[in-house]
Amino acid sequence: MKLEGAIEIAASPEAVWRVLIDPIDLAACVPGVDEVRQLDPQTFEGVVRASVGPIDGRFEFRAVRTSERFPDDLVVDVEGTDSMTRSRVLTHVEAAVVEHEPGRTTLTYRATVTTKGRLAIIGDMVLRATAGVMIGQVTRCLRGRLEAAAPAGPKDR
Amino acid sequence: MSAYDLIVVGGGTAGCVVAARASQDPACRVLLIEAGPDPQPLPGVVADPKRQQELVLESPYVRMYDVDREDGSSFPLLSGRIMGGGSSINNLAVVRPMACDFTAWSAFGGDAWSYDALLPTMRAIEDDPDFGDDPIHGRGGPLHLERSYRLDDAMDPPVRALVAAAAELGLPRCDDLNVPEPLGVCASPYNVREGVRQSTAVAYLGPARDRPNLTILADTTVTRVRLDGGRATGVEIIDDAGGARSVQASRIVLTAGVFHSPQVLLLSGIGPREELERHGIDTVVELDGVGRDYQDHAVVYITFQGTTDLREDYVIPKVRLIARSSPEAPDPDLHIFMQPSIRMEGMPPLLPVSIRLLEHRSRGRVRLATSDPADLPIVEPGLLDHPGDRAAMLGGFRLVEQLVARPSLAEFYGPLLSPGPDEDPMEHIRSSYISYYHGVGTCRMGPAADPGAVVGPDLRVHGVDGLWVADASVLPTVPHANTNLAAILVGEIAARQLAGA
Numbered sequence: 001m002k003l004e005g006a007i008e009i010a011a012s013p014e015a016v017w018r019v020l021i022d023p024i025d026l027a028a029c030v031p032g033v034d035e036v037r038q039l040d041p042q043t044f045e046g047v048v049r050a051s052v053g054p055i056d057g058r059f060e061f062r063a064v065r066t067s068e069r070f071p072d073d074l075v076v077d078v079e080g081t082d083s084m085t086r087s088r089v090l091t092h093v094e095a096a097v098v099e100h101e102p103g104r105t106t107l108t109y110r111a112t113v114t115t116k117g118r119l120a121i122i123g124d125m126v127l128r129a130t131a132g133v134m135i136g137q138v139t140r141c142l143r144g145r146l147e148a149a150a151p152a153g154p155k156d157r
Numbered sequence: 158m159s160a161y162d163l164i165v166v167g168g169g170t171a172g173c174v175v176a177a178r179a180s181q182d183p184a185c186r187v188l189l190i191e192a193g194p195d196p197q198p199l200p201g202v203v204a205d206p207k208r209q210q211e212l213v214l215e216s217p218y219v220r221m222y223d224v225d226r227e228d229g230s231s232f233p234l235l236s237g238r239i240m241g242g243g244s245s246i247n248n249l250a251v252v253r254p255m256a257c258d259f260t261a262w263s264a265f266g267g268d269a270w271s272y273d274a275l276l277p278t279m280r281a282i283e284d285d286p287d288f289g290d291d292p293i294h295g296r297g298g299p300l301h302l303e304r305s306y307r308l309d310d311a312m313d314p315p316v317r318a319l320v321a322a323a324a325e326l327g328l329p330r331c332d333d334l335n336v337p338e339p340l341g342v343c344a345s346p347y348n349v350r351e352g353v354r355q356s357t358a359v360a361y362l363g364p365a366r367d368r369p370n371l372t373i374l375a376d377t378t379v380t381r382v383r384l385d386g387g388r389a390t391g392v393e394i395i396d397d398a399g400g401a402r403s404v405q406a407s408r409i410v411l412t413a414g415v416f417h418s419p420q421v422l423l424l425s426g427i428g429p430r431e432e433l434e435r436h437g438i439d440t441v442v443e444l445d446g447v448g449r450d451y452q453d454h455a456v457v458y459i460t461f462q463g464t465t466d467l468r469e470d471y472v473i474p475k476v477r478l479i480a481r482s483s484p485e486a487p488d489p490d491l492h493i494f495m496q497p498s499i500r501m502e503g504m505p506p507l508l509p510v511s512i513r514l515l516e517h518r519s520r521g522r523v524r525l526a527t528s529d530p531a532d533l534p535i536v537e538p539g540l541l542d543h544p545g546d547r548a549a550m551l552g553g554f555r556l557v558e559q560l561v562a563r564p565s566l567a568e569f570y571g572p573l574l575s576p577g578p579d580e581d582p583m584e585h586i587r588s589s590y591i592s593y594y595h596g597v598g599t600c601r602m603g604p605a606a607d608p609g610a611v612v613g614p615d616l617r618v619h620g621v622d623g624l625w626v627a628d629a630s631v632l633p634t635v636p637h638a639n640t641n642l643a644a645i646l647v648g649e650i651a652a653r654q655l656a657g658a
Contacts, residue, residue, distance in 0.1 A: 001589070002230065031504045032502050050500070051500040051501070084214060114231075120231075121235070124591065125509060125589075128458070128589055130499060131575075132574050133505070133575075134504065
């Protein structure tokens with residue numbers, strides 16, 4: 001599954017970038033994250049919970065930042081394993097930030113999600129359904145945090 | 158003299174039917190060979206329909222075949238790797254092909270494949286306690302079916318809302334899903350008896366197991382059919398411990414399913430010459446149709462925001478909507494299921510709806526990955542390759558949008574979230590479709606003059622004596638229904654042909 005899009009935020013590229021590379025800060029904006037721990041500057045792990053009909057899923061994940069060059073080269077590889085089928089979900093995310101006008105940043109992202117194992121039978125449907133909503137939630141949360149912290153800029157369009 | 162009168166290659170849905178029916182004749186020595194296990198007693202995860210999710214997601218009895226979409230993403234096709242095959246792992250729905258399917262099959266197989274000709278066989282399969290006395294239904298057949306939910310039962314609010322919304326769109330209540338042309342909201346019958354799955358391993362093979370003329374070999378793979386001068390004389394087998402040997406028989410029936418029946422034919426030198434040469438296999442009988450004409454049902458999920466958290470026991474999945482993708486569609490070509498909700502902390506409940514297209518205008522194929530029988534074949538399903546299929550799926554998408562916008566369902570279904578408002582619905586369809594797991598057509602039936610036909614209307618392989626194919630792979634078009642009952646029907650037809658052969 002491939003996902004891509006752009007999010008506009010009324011904050012500087014530097015401020016957006018700081019949140020993106022801080023796993024604790026970022027995880028606070030992601031629905032379903034139960035816990036998150038930073039293992040080293042590039043690696044963190046945690047747990048996400050989701051339910052699909054009668055199935056209650058718990059995903060343990062480990063994320064590694066493999067590239068981090070401000071402002072246009074942030075690459076994160078995430079590997080998750082579900083508690084029920086021990087299937088693996090591999091996610092490769094590329095992100096960049098660009099200031100399209102003073103104090104306003106466009107965050108672009110591109111993600112490829114691959115499910116290995118039995119979870120693929122229902123995984124794609126669930127991931128697609130949740131991804132759009134989750135991105136919307138993350139966007140609202142990021143905006144809320146960054147725009148509250150940023151000095152007053154041009155009004156959001 | 159051969160050791161057996163009949164070898165049945167594959168104990169799947171149809172294979173169990175053929176073995177059970179053929180062994181009713183005490184003089185017929187039958188060997189049934191299954192690549193998967195034959196656990197006795199049946200494990201609870203297989204027998205208990207309530208453990209369906211665990212069966213599919215966690216048990217060792219499901220085999221996955223990864224296939225690619227046009228954009229490079231992938232999804233799995235499935236088969237059952239256990240005695241009973243698909244009937245041991247499927248969702249137990251008992252759904253007859255529609256009348257239009259028999260009309261289509263008759264064009265390839267003649268009048269013997271018409272609805273009227275096969276109605277007595279369909280009746281003889283069934284043990285339907287609800288409609289058994291109806292002229293089109295049966296009572297006392299091997300396949301007991303039950304309806305855990307009837308439209309006359311007290312309806313939960315979401316079901317009542319679905320029935321009301323469908324009625325406003327001209328889609329009626331349909332109490333019997335298995336009439337020649339069902340349409341509207343239907344309660345599904347299931348092959349369950351007193352809480353136990355009635356796979357063909359249970360319903361057909363179960364009563365036959367103790368017959369002295371029936372031998373069952375599980376955990377054993379048929380690597381090829383032995384051919385001698387254009388006649389099948391036996392099979393070569395290898396068991397899970399690596400022991401290889403050959404077994405002779407006067408008649409061989411392939412019931413290894415839509416992926417493996419063509420694989421066995423190809424490994425035996427029966428198939429398209431170019432494909433065989435690519436793998437260094439000598440061509441014994443050139444049959445271009447082997448592995449061609451794969452058809453299936455595409456499924457697309459679209460997801461709405463739920464206005465309330467419908468828990469997992471809500472009953473909408475017990476019914477399905479059968480509808481047309483457009484007013485011009487000659488036959489009902491959609492199954493629509495309101496699926497259980499998805500929940501994640503911090504997010505509103507999500508309510509998926511699955512749209513299942515019951516036609517397949519394009520054709521896929523199954524081919525060998527290698528000449529090693531242990532390697533799974535490659536499947537190129539071709540789902541939604543044809544613009545007509547994509548248009549029909551989009552028609553289903555629009556129908557669901559209309560459906561959930563009706564006031565009764567709008568109480569439960571909020572805005573469409575996947576695809577989102579900025580996404581192209583057709584792009585969502587093309588990039589996210591999966592399979593209903595209803596593959597057919599890879600050894601399709603047709604007259605000998607038909608260059609794509611593998612078997613004749615009597616299910617004999619063209620150009621080979623003593624060899625039949627008798628599973629869903631012979632169906633020339635995918636039925637407008639789940640395929641388990643169609644596979645049972647093919648097994649019954651084959652058993653009748655073999656009895657007269």
